Amino acid sequence: EPKEHLIQAVVEDVGRGLAVQVMTETRRTLDNGGMKRLDGKGYRKPGGVFLTLLRKHVTADNYKQLMKDSRKRQQDHRRAMVRKVEVEALERIGAPAPMFDTVGKATAAAAAAAA
Numbered sequence: 001e002p003k004e005h006l007i008q009a010v011v012e013d014v015g016r017g018l019a020v021q022v023m024t025e026t027r028r029t030l031d032n033g034g035m036k037r038l039d040g041k042g043y044r045k046p047g048g049v050f051l052t053l054l055r056k057h058v059t060a061d062n063y064k065q066l067m068k069d070s071r072k073r074q075q076d077h078r079r080a081m082v083r084k085v086e087v088e089a090l091e092r093i094g095a096p097a098p099m100f101d102t103v104g105k106a107t108a109a110a111a112a113a114a115a
Contacts, residue, residue, distance in 0.1 A: 006070040010054060013066060018057055026050045
């Protein structure tokens with residue numbers, strides 16, 4: 001599953017027992033032919049089957065919060081990767097790294113320079 005952090009968050013939130021139960025249901029569903037996508041153009045991947053089955057076991061608010069947290073974590077990771085690429089590009093051309101990140105917070109380099 002590409003969104004490993006999401007599965008980890010589910011296990012932490014709903015508990016290992018329920019996660020194992022849903023995983024067992026997922027395997028059973030996949031062994032019995034899988035689960036069609038809503039658009040009818042194929043079948044869900046194992047992670048999609050797991051999350052679809054999970055919805056039956058948690059409240060709507062709990063599920064929404066899991067998805068919201070997942071999107072936030074994904075955005076943060078994407079921003080960090082962009083920042084890393086930018087800094088590496090600046091280092092390759094010999095330019096100093098900016099003292100502030102993309103949201104205006106002081107970077108570690110700026111904090112070290114101020115100390």
